[in-house]
Amino acid sequence: MAQSRLPGLAGQRERHCPHIPVFDKSNRTDGTFSRADFAFDAERDRYTCPAGKELVQFRRTYAIPRSGVTAEGTRLYCASKLDCDTCRLKPQRCPNALARKIPRDLHEDARDVARAHAATPQYLEACRWRKKVEMLFAHLKRILRLARLRLRGPNGAKDEFLLAATAQNLRRLARLRPINMLPEMLAA
Numbered sequence: 001m002a003q004s005r006l007p008g009l010a011g012q013r014e015r016h017c018p019h020i021p022v023f024d025k026s027n028r029t030d031g032t033f034s035r036a037d038f039a040f041d042a043e044r045d046r047y048t049c050p051a052g053k054e055l056v057q058f059r060r061t062y063a064i065p066r067s068g069v070t071a072e073g074t075r076l077y078c079a080s081k082l083d084c085d086t087c088r089l090k091p092q093r094c095p096n097a098l099a100r101k102i103p104r105d106l107h108e109d110a111r112d113v114a115r116a117h118a119a120t121p122q123y124l125e126a127c128r129w130r131k132k133v134e135m136l137f138a139h140l141k142r143i144l145r146l147a148r149l150r151l152r153g154p155n156g157a158k159d160e161f162l163l164a165a166t167a168q169n170l171r172r173l174a175r176l177r178p179i180n181m182l183p184e185m186l187a188a
Contacts, residue, residue: 019126022114032092035102042109046077047102049093053083055102074103140164 026035038047038055047055055077057068068075079099084090094100105111117123140146144164151160 017117017122019117019123019130020114022111022118024111024115032095033089033100038102040104047104049079049087049089049100051087051089051093053079053087055079055100069106070103072103073106075106077102077104136168140168144168 028034033050038049040047045057049055057075057077058066059078059080070076078101079094081099084094084099087093144167146161146164149157149160151157
């Protein structure tokens, strides 16, 4: 299977589960509706607010079609000002703005898959394993000072990393042996 050229989560295939966290800053704590309260209709390419009003990307057709993608890689879906002015849910929907705008990432479908996977026990187990591996690499970089490689070329890097990993494993092995068994081992 060929590697995808899409960044991050969007490159995941159906049979691969993403084991990376999704940074989601759409939840609000000020009493207003967050993005999860709005329903997205992929077929019609629009959001629907809790009051039933639609948030669309464009309200008119342009002579030169526009992509609608911002510099941050999102699409903005906006509600009509007329709909927001007459809505009884305006204090919860958009209290400080004329109309509600919702940004949607270009790869939001892949982000939804990762969010769904983050609620499974397999994800928690993978996070535990990842933490162990990350801690070993952090130890190599900070304690054994392997922040940069000093030998040149791929063979030098391989040798230096092998020596550092061996030193790390010997340190871990020494911790497994109790100190009070040392005289018995020397006597044997």
